[in-house]
Amino acid sequence: MRNVLRGLRWAFFGVIALILLYVLPQHDVVRISGTEVIRQDFSSINRLFYAQADSGANELATRDVRFIQTVKRKTFLLGFIPRDAEGVMVYRNEDSGWIWPPYFKFDSSDLQGEAAELVSTKANPQWAVITHYGFRNRFFSIYPNAIGIKPVDGPDYYPIPWFNIFFFIFLGIALLFVRAMWRQFRERSLDPALDAAEDRWDRVEAAANERKSRFGRWWDSWKKKPRR
């Protein structure tokens, strides 16, 4: 039983971590090699990992999605440790609009224009930082969503995740605050109520014992007296 509970707790933390990993912004140093638009016929599996039609347009079962193809500087540990290796990465470029996750992105077309402007060749590279959220999964055709593009001087640029730093500080403060609220609630409301209930129960029990003993005495009076 304890192992089951422990497993559930780890599963819970794992899901929270995966959600944060999906939703929080990450920065990749890339060289953009091209942009394109592909029609996507979503399946029930990968529909969840796409956002929505352009915010002014209608949502249909099938639509065109903008993509940004890049050569990305590989990293270890979510970008914290740079590596001297490159790999292909493809980003989708969709309006996230007013829906989850809360990036409020409405400028997909503009972003596609910026990306097209930064397209460069291997011989004469122009490096850029792409901010994105989401996962890349080749088996389910899932792509991270690009949020912003910024040109940088070279491939050795090291992006500092300021937003995530402040987000986790805020999250820690919020959790401590919730803990303080819960403690105050328990101390001032829950415990007194429980004490009162316990007290009432004690009195009921005592009264029942009393009645029992009175009845018992009456009953005993009808019993045969032990012979002397």
Next chain:
Amino acid sequence: MGLVRLVVVGGIILTVIYFSISIYSRSIRRERLEDRWAEDHPDGGDAADRTAYIEAGMAKYESGLRKKLILLVYVIPVVAVVTILWITNAN
């Protein structure tokens, strides 16, 4: 349509947070008043006087600035949304 949903759902969540923080803040204030009374009256003091002292302190809190600051629960997320909207979409 998405904006309407965001405003409605966000409004409900923020209202829950607002009331939770109000209850917490009021509870903290009352506890502090009780502690202060206990400090000044080690023998417990007069029960009616104690009630009057605490109620007066609570009335002061109800009309004070601290209580109004809890309304920031509604202001800060709106500012955050506008800021993110601007940063994401500005070129």
